[in-house]
Amino acid sequence: MSATSAVDTLQQELAAIVGAAHVGLPGVEINGIAPTVSVEPASEDEIVAVMRVAYQRGLVVAPAGGMTQIQIGGIPERIDILLQTTRLNGIQHYDPGDLTIGVGAGLRLGEMQRELGKHQQWIPYDPPNADSATIGGLLATAAAGPLKAGAGGPRDFCIGIQFVLAEGQKGKGGGRVVKNVAGYDLMKLMIGSYGSLAVITGANFKVFPRPRQTRTYQCCFASSQEALAFANTVLRSPMWPMCLELVSPGAQEYLREAPVTVDPDDYVPDHPAVRPASQWQLLVRMAGSDNILARCRRELGSSVSSELEGAAEEQLWGWVRRFEHSLLQRHRNAMVIYISTTIQGEAAVLQALERAAPEFNFIPAAVGRVPSGNFVLGLLPLAIDPPSAMQFVNCASHFRGLLPAGSSAMVAHCPKEAKAHFDVWGTTPTDLQLMKAVKHSLDPKNILNRGKFIV
C-alpha cells in the first residue's frame, strides 16, 4: 500500500468514529515534526475508539489541548495522530454550594474561571494563556503561574481525573468530594506526565471563594540577595501572601506591552521600551479587607516603592504570567528554563544564571515564586551573531553544572535544532527506572508521545 493510500485509509477509519468534519491535516508542527492526521473526538467513547485504532496499528499519538505548551519536550520520533481534546469542553457538574466542579479536558481554563466567577468563586490557578489553554493540557504539563506561591498548584486542588489508556481502556482516580483516599492517587500520577501515560479526558477540582479585594506591593532592591532576604522576612512574618514573585532586572523589559517589532530577533538594546532596569523587584500580593491590607503595608514598611490595585494590578500580573511567552514572541531563539529548587537554593540558581548566560552570549532574565522555588528563566541570545545550536546545549549544560544539589533545570523552550543534542528534561531526584516501568505498564507499545517525555 502506498503511503498516501495508508493515510487515506486511516483518515477514513477515524472519520467513521468522529465524523469526516473532525478529521484533517494538522497545520501544526511539533518540534519540526508534522503529525500525519489530526482528529477531534467529541466524547470519551470516541477517544477510546480512536486509541483502539492507534494501538492496533502501532500508531504514535500526541494528545493536544490548546497547544500553548505543545512544543515543550524532546523531539518526537514521529506523530501519526494528533488527538485534540478540544471538543470535550463541557462542564459536567458545578455545585457552587459544595465548591466543586467537574469539567471535560478540552474546556479552556478562562472559560471555567468565568463560570466560577458568576458565583464569586475561582480556582487560584493562573498559568499563562488561560484563554486558550485547556484543562487537560494544563494538567498534563503541570503548568503554573504566580499564584502557585500561596495557593499551590493543580496537584493541590485536582480531586478527580478521568483518562483513556493507550489501548483504549478507560480509567479514573479520585472523585467529586474534597477529601478522598479511596484507591491510588492517579491525579498526582497524571499531572505533569506530558501525555505520556494516558489521554486525560476530564477532571474535577475543588474551588474557592474569590478574594474580594487584593493589592500588590512593589518592592525594589539593589541585588538578588537583598530581594531574597526580604522575601524570606515576608515568609516568616504573620502574613500569608497570595503571590511573592521575584523579578530580575532583565525581566522587567517583558512585564509591559511589547513594542511593535517586525523581526522577532530585533532585540531591545537599540530600542528598549524603557530604560534598562538595574533593580530587582519583589511583588507581594495580598488579599483581605482594608484593615488587613493596612497591616500588610505596615509590615512591609519602607521597602515598598509602589502599590497597585484594580486594573493596573491585574495588568501587571497578566504580564508576569505571560513572561515566557513575551520572551518567545520577541526572541524566537530564546531559551526558557523551568527551575525547581529549595528556598535556600534560589540565590545560587540566580547566580548560576548570571554566570552562565554571558559566557555563552545570552542575556539573562528571571521571574519566580520564592515560597515554592519555581523559577522561569529566560536566556536571550545576543544579536551579535546568529546563535549556534551548540551555544544552547553548552549553556544549559554549564548552567546545570552550577546548580545547587537537589535543584533541577528543565529546558522548556529552545530552538529545535539544539534539542537533538541534549536532554531537555535534565536530572530528577526521582527513580527513573520506576518511572519507566510505570510508563511501560500503562503504554507498553510506547504509542503516547513517543520521544517527548523523560520516560
Next chain:
Amino acid sequence: MNPSMLRQLKKAAGSNSLLDRPEDLVLYEYDAGVEKSLPSAVVFGENTQQISRVMRFCAEHKIPVVPRGAGTGLSGGAIALGHSVVLSTARMNKVLEVDLPNLRAVVQPGVVNLELSNHVVKHGVYYAPDPSSQRACTIGGNVAENSGGPHTLALGVTVNHVTGVEIVLPDGRIAEFGGKAQDAPGLDLTGFFVGSEGTLGVTTKITVKLTKLPESVATLLAIYNTVEDAANTVVAITQSGITPAALEMLDGWLLRAVEAAVHAGYPLDSAAVLLIELEGMKETVEEQADAVNRVCLQQGAREVRRVKDEAQRQALWLGRKTAFGAIGRVAISYYTQDAVIPRTKVPVTLAEIDRIGKQYGLQVANVFHAGDGNLHPLILFDGRDPVQAENSRKAGKEIMSFCLGLGGSITGEHGVGSEKINLMPYMFSESDLEVMVRLRNVFNPDSLLNPHKLIPETRMCREITGPLPKAMVEPAPGVPV
C-alpha cells in the same frame, strides 16, 4: 513459618529485631479497626539496609510482608492477613534533619506525628497534618494512609505536606522519589506513593514541609438545640467564603460521652456543637471570627462561645481528638465509618443516618470533619449480641450506600485497607481497578507486600459487585436531596 525459615529471617533481620513468641505476636494481631489476624513473626526495621535485606529474603521465599507504624489505623491496613510477617518501622523514630531555611524536615518513618511538631515548635514552625491519633501514630503510617485530621481543612492532608520519600520495594531495591524541592521533572511518584497503604513499598525516610505557626488563633464553640441547625451552619459557613482552619461537629450524644471521659467543657444539654477554629493574621482572624459568629447565630445557634485561653482550647481539642476512645466507656463495641459527601448534603445525610439508626434500633453517634464533608458516624452496639453485630454491619452499609448515592467516597482519611476493599467496586469500575492493579504490579508484582489491601483483584470485583449497596443508593422516600 517453619523453624528453619524463621532462623534465616532472624539472621536477615538481626537477632534483636524479631519477635516470634505467641505472647508477643498477639500484640501485633490488631490495629484500631475491627479485624484481627496473627502474624507469623514481627520484624523491627532498624535502618534502610536491614529492611532491604528482610524484604529481599521474604520476596525470595514468597513470604507476605505487612508494614506497620503504630497500629492506630482504622481500616485494617496493618493487619497481617494470611500469616504475613509484620514489618514494624516504630524503632526508626529519629528526626534526621530540621532544615528551617527551606521549611523542611527529614524524618524516619517511626517518628510520632506530634513528636515532630514538638521537636520544631521552638522555631515557630510545626507539621500541619494532625490526625486525631497524632499522639501515637507515626509519620510513616500517615504517609501510607494519606492521613487527614481536623486542621487539614485549610492546609491540606498528608500528601500536600510530603515532598520526598525513600522507599524499599518488595524485592529489596531502594528507591528515592522527590526531595526537598518540589516539581522536579518527571512523574510525581512521591504524590502517587502517598496513600498507597503499604502496597507499593515500605517508607524508610520522609521529607515533609514545615508550616509557620499562625500569629493568632480563635476557637469558637457554637451550641445548638437541633442537629439540623448545626448541619445547616456548616453549609452556610462554606458558602460565606470563609475557610476555617478546622470545622468539626459533635452531636449531643457523643459530647456527653466525651464529657464523661475528659471534662473538656462541652455543654451537656445541647443537641450538637460545632468546634470552629480560625487561624492566621490577627486582623484576618478577628474579622472571620465575627463573620462566623454571625452565621452561626443566623442559623439558630443557641450560643456561640469564644474560647478564652489556651488551656480551654486544648481541653476542647483533647475532647474532640479522644472522642472515639470516650465512646468505649459507654458502648461495648462501635463501628466507625469514614464516608465523605458533598458539603451541601450534610443536613440530609445526618437525617438519613438518624433514620437508619432508628430502623435497626442502634444508637449512632456523630463526630466529624464537617468542613470537608467527612463523616464519622459511630454505630454503637454490643458485640456479644450477634443480632446487634449483624445489624450494625447492615446499618453501616446503608449509610455508606446513601453517601455513595450522593456522589461521595467510601473513605476520606482512614483508608480502604481490608475493611472497605469490598466497597471499592462501587466507586471504581473493573477497568479503573485494573489500571490500579497494573500500577501496583510495577512495584509489587506478586502482591507479597500488604496483600489483599486497598485494591481488589479485578476477578474479585466480579464476585463482589452484587446489587447490595447499589440497590440502596437512592435516597429514602421523603428525604429532600
